[in-house]
Amino acid sequence: MTERTEHVTCTFCGCLCDDITVEHEDGRISSVSRACPNGRAHFLDYAPAPRLPRIRGEEASWEEALAEATRILNAARSPLLYGLSSASTEAIRKAVSLADRLGAFVDSTSSVCHGPTGLAMQAVGEPTCTLGEVRSRADLLLFWGCNPAASHPRHFARYSTTAKGRFVPEGRKGRTVIFVDVRLTPGARSADLFLRVDPGCDFEVLTTLRALVREKPLREQEGVCLGGVSLGVLRDVATRLKSCRYGVAFMGMGLTMTRGRDVNVAELFRLVAELNTYTRFSVIPMRGHGNVTGADQVLTWQSGFPFAVSYARGYPRYGPGEFTAVDLLRRGDADAALILASDPAAHFPSRAAARLASIPTVVLDPEESLTARGATVWLPTGKAGIDVPGSAYRMDGVPLRLRPFLAPRRPSDEEILGRLLEEVTP
Amino acid sequence: MIRIRGGCIVDPANGVDGEVRDLWIQGGRIVAPPSPPVSEAEVLDAEGMVVLPGGVDLHSHVAGGKENMGRKLRPEDHREHVRPREGSLRSGSGFTVPSVFLSGYLYAEMGYTTVMEAASAPLFARHAQEELEDLPMVDKGLFITLGNNHFVLECLARGEEELLRNYVAWLLRATGAYAAKVVNPGGVENWKWGRNVSSLDEEVLSFGVTPRKILSGLAESVRKLGLPHPLHVHGINLGQARSAGTTVDTVKTLDGLGGHLCHLQFLSYEEAGEGSSLFRSAASRVATALEATTLSLDVGQIVFGGATTMTSDGPLEYALHRLTGAKWINDDVEGEGGGGVLPLSYDRRSRLSAEQWITGLELFLLLRDPWRLALTTDHPNGGPFFCYPQIMRLLMDRSYREEVIATLPPKVRSGALLPSLDREYSLSEIAVITRAAPARILGLRNKGHLGIGADADVALYDRVFTDGTPCRCAKYPSCRRALSRVRHLVKGGEVVIRDGKIVKEVSGRRLCVVPPFDESLEPRLRKQFSETYSVAFENYALEEGEFPHREVVPCSKT
Ligand code: SF4
Ligand SMILES: [Zn+2]
Numbered sequence: 012m013t014e015r016t017e018h019v020t021c022t023f024c025g026c027l028c029d030d031i032t033v034e035h036e037d038g039r040i041s042s043v044s045r046a047c048p049n050g051r052a053h054f055l056d057y058a059p060a061p062r063l064p065r066i067r068g069e070e071a072s073w074e075e076a077l078a079e080a081t082r083i084l085n086a087a088r089s090p091l092l093y094g095l096s097s098a099s100t101e102a103i104r105k106a107v108s109l110a111d112r113l114g115a116f117v118d119s120t121s122s123v124c125h126g127p128t129g130l131a132m133q134a135v136g137e138p139t140c141t142l143g144e145v146r147s148r149a150d151l152l153l154f155w156g157c158n159p160a161a162s163h164p165r166h167f168a169r170y171s172t173t174a175k176g177r178f179v180p181e182g183r184k185g186r187t188v189i190f191v192d193v194r195l196t197p198g199a200r201s202a203d204l205f206l207r208v209d210p211g212c213d214f215e216v217l218t219t220l221r222a223l224v225r226e227k228p229l230r231e232q233e234g235v236c237l238g239g240v241s242l243g244v245l246r247d248v249a250t251r252l253k254s255c256r257y258g259v260a261f262m263g264m265g266l267t268m269t270r271g272r273d274v275n276v277a278e279l280f281r282l283v284a285e286l287n288t289y290t291r292f293s294v295i296p297m298r299g300h301g302n303v304t305g306a307d308q309v310l311t312w313q314s315g316f317p318f319a320v321s322y323a324r325g326y327p328r329y330g331p332g333e334f335t336a337v338d339l340l341r342r343g344d345a346d347a348a349l350i351l352a353s354d355p356a357a358h359f360p361s362r363a364a365a366r367l368a369s370i371p372t373v374v375l376d377p378e379e380s381l382t383a384r385g386a387t388v389w390l391p392t393g394k395a396g397i398d399v400p401g402s403a404y405r406m407d408g409v410p411l412r413l414r415p416f417l418a419p420r421r422p423s424d425e426e427i428l429g430r431l432l433e434e435v436t437p
Numbered sequence: 438m439i440r441i442r443g444g445c446i447v448d449p450a451n452g453v454d455g456e457v458r459d460l461w462i463q464g465g466r467i468v469a470p471p472s473p474p475v476s477e478a479e480v481l482d483a484e485g486m487v488v489l490p491g492g493v494d495l496h497s498h499v500a501g502g503k504e505n506m507g508r509k510l511r512p513e514d515h516r517e518h519v520r521p522r523e524g525s526l527r528s529g530s531g532f533t534v535p536s537v538f539l540s541g542y543l544y545a546e547m548g549y550t551t552v553m554e555a556a557s558a559p560l561f562a563r564h565a566q567e568e569l570e571d572l573p574m575v576d577k578g579l580f581i582t583l584g585n586n587h588f589v590l591e592c593l594a595r596g597e598e599e600l601l602r603n604y605v606a607w608l609l610r611a612t613g614a615y616a617a618k619v620v621n622p623g624g625v626e627n628w629k630w631g632r633n634v635s636s637l638d639e640e641v642l643s644f645g646v647t648p649r650k651i652l653s654g655l656a657e658s659v660r661k662l663g664l665p666h667p668l669h670v671h672g673i674n675l676g677q678a679r680s681a682g683t684t685v686d687t688v689k690t691l692d693g694l695g696g697h698l699c700h701l702q703f704l705s706y707e708e709a710g711e712g713s714s715l716f717r718s719a720a721s722r723v724a725t726a727l728e729a730t731t732l733s734l735d736v737g738q739i740v741f742g743g744a745t746t747m748t749s750d751g752p753l754e755y756a757l758h759r760l761t762g763a764k765w766i767n768d769d770v771e772g773e774g775g776g777g778v779l780p781l782s783y784d785r786r787s788r789l790s791a792e793q794w795i796t797g798l799e800l801f802l803l804l805r806d807p808w809r810l811a812l813t814t815d816h817p818n819g820g821p822f823f824c825y826p827q828i829m830r831l832l833m834d835r836s837y838r839e840e841v842i843a844t845l846p847p848k849v850r851s852g853a854l855l856p857s858l859d860r861e862y863s864l865s866e867i868a869v870i871t872r873a874a875p876a877r878i879l880g881l882r883n884k885g886h887l888g889i890g891a892d893a894d895v896a897l898y899d900r901v902f903t904d905g906t907p908c909r910c911a912k913y914p915s916c917r918r919a920l921s922r923v924r925h926l927v928k929g930g931e932v933v934i935r936d937g938k939i940v941k942e943v944s945g946r947r948l949c950v951v952p953p954f955d956e957s958l959e960p961r962l963r964k965q966f967s968e969t970y971s972v973a974f975e976n977y978a979l980e981e982g983e984f985p986h987r988e989v990v991p992c993s994k995t
Contacts, residue, residue, distance in 0.1 A: 140767075291769075402563060
C-alpha cells in the first residue's frame with residue numbers, strides 16, 4: 012500500500028526545504044513532490060543497501076566491524092575525524108565526544124567550503140538574518156560568487172528573489188536583484204543587474220564598493236585594477252545598496268575558494284555592516300551540505316571552535332591551516348581516520364587523498380562512496396530524515412527536526428558512534 | 438540514604454541561620470531524620486563547613502543560538518582558557534563564553550545546581566534545548582522571547598486577549614520553555630526598519646501597538662495562565678542615559694500585573710547633567726519605584742574585565758558597535774525578534790564602566806528586601822558567572838568595597854551615593870539572593886531551600902564558619918575564596934563533587950511548563966505560519982520525547 016508523508020525535510024543542501032511530500036511503498040520511495048532535481052535524487056536514489064558492514068571489501072557482521080573499527084582507533088596515535096556535515100546533529104555530538112575521548116583531530120567539510128567564512132566572521136563579525144526575514148522584508152538581494160540555481164535550486168522561490176512576503180507582497184517585482192560573479196550563471200541571467208568580475212578580483216571590487224558607499228572621492232585611474240567593473244557601474248550599485256529598505260547579501264565559494272578567501276569574505280561582511288549606517292543590511296553565507304551549519308554549531312558548543320580542532324593535548328585547540336583535514340593529510344600527520352558521511356577520497360586534492368588511502372579508515376556512510384569503497388571498515392548506516400531520526404541546522408542556523416518515514420533497516424550513525432565511544436580506550 | 442553530618446546550615450527560606458545539625462537525603466529529596474537512626478547511610482562529613490541549598494541562577498546566557506555565535510566569534514577568548522579532559526569528563530575552552538560542558542562544571546564547582554537560559558527566539562528553541570542537553574550538572578530551563586512576536590503584536594492590536602493567552606500557552610509548550618520574556622518590546626521589530634523605541638508610548642511600525650501595550654498584555658496573559666514565573670522583562674532604552682525614566686514607567690505599568698525586571702543595573706541610568714553625554718546611576722530612583730510594588734529584579738552587576746555582550750536587543754548591540762567599533766553580530770529572526778553579539782570589556786578607569794559598576798552595587802544595597810532580588814551578571818553581558826563570589830564579597834565586606842571604590846575615577850566617585858552606603862550583607866542574605874529568592878521568583882518550590890521535601894541540591898563550603906556561629910564575611914578574609922568553590926556538592930540526591938573534584942557527571946533535569954491551551958487557535962496559527970515563517974507549522978514544535986529529563990513545573994491554574 013502506498014503511504015504518503017508530508018512536510019518531510021530534504022537534507023541535500025543548506026536550504027533544508029521542509030515542505031516535501033514523499034510517497035513510499037514497502038520501504039521504497041516511489042514519488043517525491045516539491046523537491047528540486049537535487050532533492051528528488053536525494054530521496055529516490057536512496058537504497059538501504061548493503062545491510063551489513065564491510066571489512067576491506069568483505070562483508071562482515073556488525074560486531075566484527077565494530078571490533079575492527081575500535082582496534083583501528085585504539086591503535087592510532089593521532090586519528091582524524093572528518094566529515095560531519097551530512098550527518099544528524101545527534102551523530103555529530105557523538106562524533107565530537109569521540110574525538111575528545113581519543114585525543115583526535117576533528118574537522119568538518121567546512122574547511123573546504125566555508126571555512127574562510129568562519130575566519131571572516133571571527134575577524135569582523137557578521138550581521139545576519141533568517142531566510143524568512145529575507146522573504147518578508149528584503150527589497151534588495153545581492154548574490155556574490157554563488158550559483159543557487161545549481162547548488163540551492165529552491166532558494167529563489169522559497170526564500171529570496173521570487174518569494175512573496177508580508178512587506179514584499181509583489182514578490183520578484185518588489186525586489187532588486189544584483190548578481191556578482193566571474194560568469195553569467197542562470198540566476199544571474201534573470202537579475203536586474205549583473206556585474207562580471209575578473210577572476211580573482213573580488214576583493215578589489217568589494218573594497219572599491221566600500222569606499223563608494225562611504226562617499227570617498229574616487230576617480231578612474233590608468234592601471235588601477237577595478238576587477239573589470241567600471242567605477243560608474245559600482246557607483247550605481249553603491250547607491251542602490253544604500254537606498255534600499257532591507258538588503259540581504261548571499262555569498263558562496265566564488266568568494267571563499269578564490270584568491271583572497273577569508274579576506275574577500277571579511278571585506279563583504281564589513282561592507283554589509285557599514286551599510287547599516289544608511290539602511291538595514293544582512294548577509295547569509297550559502298552553506299552547502301544539509302547540516303554543515305550543525306557541524307559548526309556542535310563543534311563550537313562542545314569545543315569552542317567551529318572546525319579544525321585538535322584534541323591531541325587533551326583540550327581543544329583551534330588551527331585552521333594546521334588542523335584542517337587537507338593540511339593534516341598533506342603533511343602526513345594523521346595515522347588513521349574516521350570519516351562520517353562525506354567523500355574526501357573523491358573531493359580532496361590528490362596528495363591528501365593519497366595519504367588518506369594509505370592509512371586505515373573507518374567510514375560511516377549510507378552510500379557506497381569512493382571513500383567507503385576504499386575503507387578498511389565501512390559501516391553502512393541509516394539516513395537521518397529518511398529512516399532514522401535526528402535534527403539539522405539550515406544555512407541561517409534555524410534548526411529542524413528530521414523525522415524518519417521509513418522503518419529503519421540499518422543502525423544510525425548516532426548508535427554506531429555511541430558504541431565506539433563505549434569501546435575505545437581513551 | 439545520605440547523611441550530611443554536623444554542618445552549619447544556612448537556609449533562610451526555613452528561617453535557619455547557622456544551625457549545626459545533620460541533613461538527611463533520600464530519593465533525591467531532603468527527608469526527615471530517620472527514627473530510629475539508620476546506620477547504613479552514606480556519611481558526608483560536614484564538620485566546620487557551611488551547608489547551603491544549591492545556587493539558582495535565574496538569568497544567564499549559557500546555551501543556544503546567540504551564545505554559540507559568541508563562542509564562534511571569539512577564539513581569542515578561548516585560547517588561554519582551556520580545561521583538559523579528565524576521566525570521563527569532557528574537555529572545554531572559553532572564558533566569557535565557555536563551551537557548554539565547561540559551563541556546567543564551573544557552575545557546579547561554584548555550588549550552583551539550577552540555571553535558567555535567559556533568552557531564545559522560539560524559532561531557535563530547538564537549538565537551545567539541544568545545547569542544554571549537553572549542559573551537565575545543573576537543572577535548567579529556557580525563557581523564550583515574545584515582545585516582538587508578530588502574532589503577539591497582532592493579537593494586542595486587535596484586542597484578542599484570549600487568543601493571545603492561548604498562543605503564549607501553545608508557544609511555551611511548543612518550545613519546551615519555562616518562562617515568557619520580553620526584550621525591548623517593539624524596539625526590535627522597529628530595528629528591522631533601522632529604528633527603535635525610546636518611550637513606552639511610541640508606535641511599533643505597521644502594527645499599531647506600543648511597548649506599554651505589549652508589556653501589560655503579556656504580563657496579563659502570563660498571570661492568567663498561572664505560570665510559575667511572571668513575565669520576565671528586559672525593558673526599553675537599555676544602556677542609555679534615559680533608561681531610568683522608562684524603567685520607572687515600566688515598573689508602574691507592571692504594578693499589579695506582576696513581572697520580573699532583569700539585569701536592572703543596565704536600565705537604571707540618568708543623564709550626568711544637563712546636556713551631558715555621560716550618564717550616572719539612578720539606582721535610588723529605580724529602587725524607590727520598585728519598593729512601592731511587589732515586582733522582583735535581578736541586578737546584572739558588571740565585573741571589571743572582559744565580557745561578551747549578547748542580547749535579543751538588536752538595536753542595542755548595533756549601538757554598541759557604533760560606540761566601540763568592535764566586531765558585531767546581528768541576527769534578525771523572522772516574525773519573532775532578533776539579537777546580537779559583541780565583545781566588550783569593562784575598565785575601572787573608564788567613567789562609563791565605573792558608573793555601571795556603582796549602579797549595580799547601589800541597587801543591591803538600596804533595595805531593602807533581599808527576597809525580591811537575585812544576584813546575576815547577566816552572564817556574559819556584565820561578566821562571566823564564575824565572578825559571582827567576587828560580587829558576594831563586595832556586598833559582605835565594606836572595607837573591600839571601599840578598596841575597590843578608591844580605584845575608580847575621582848569624578849565618578851565624588852558624585853556617587855555608593856561610598857556612603859555602609860550596609861553589609863550577611864551570609865544568610867547572600868543565601869537569599871543566590872538561592873532562596875531566585876527559586877521563589879522562579880516559582881520553583883523545591884529549590885533554593887533545605888526543608889523536608891526539597892530537591893536534594895546541597896552545596897557544602899569549607900570553613901566559612903570559625904566557631905559554629907554565622908560569620909560576618911568582613912571578619913573572614915578567605916571567605917571569597919571559600920564561596921568560589923564547593924568542597925562537596927550533592928545534586929538531585931547524588932554526591933557529584935567530593936573534596937572539590939567532580940566525581941560524577943549528571944545531566945540535570947529540564948524544567949518546563951505545560952499550560953493548557955485551546956485547539957481553536959490552530960487555523961490562526963496556520964495562517965501565521967504561511968505568511969511569516971520559512972518553516973512549516975508541522976515542523977515547528979518540539980516533539981514530546983525529543984528531549985529527555987523533562988520535569989513539568991505546575992501552573993497555579995492547572
Ligand atoms: S533546494 Fe536543497 S533542500 Fe530544497 S529540495 Fe533542493 S536540494 Fe533539497
Ligand atoms: Zn540577559
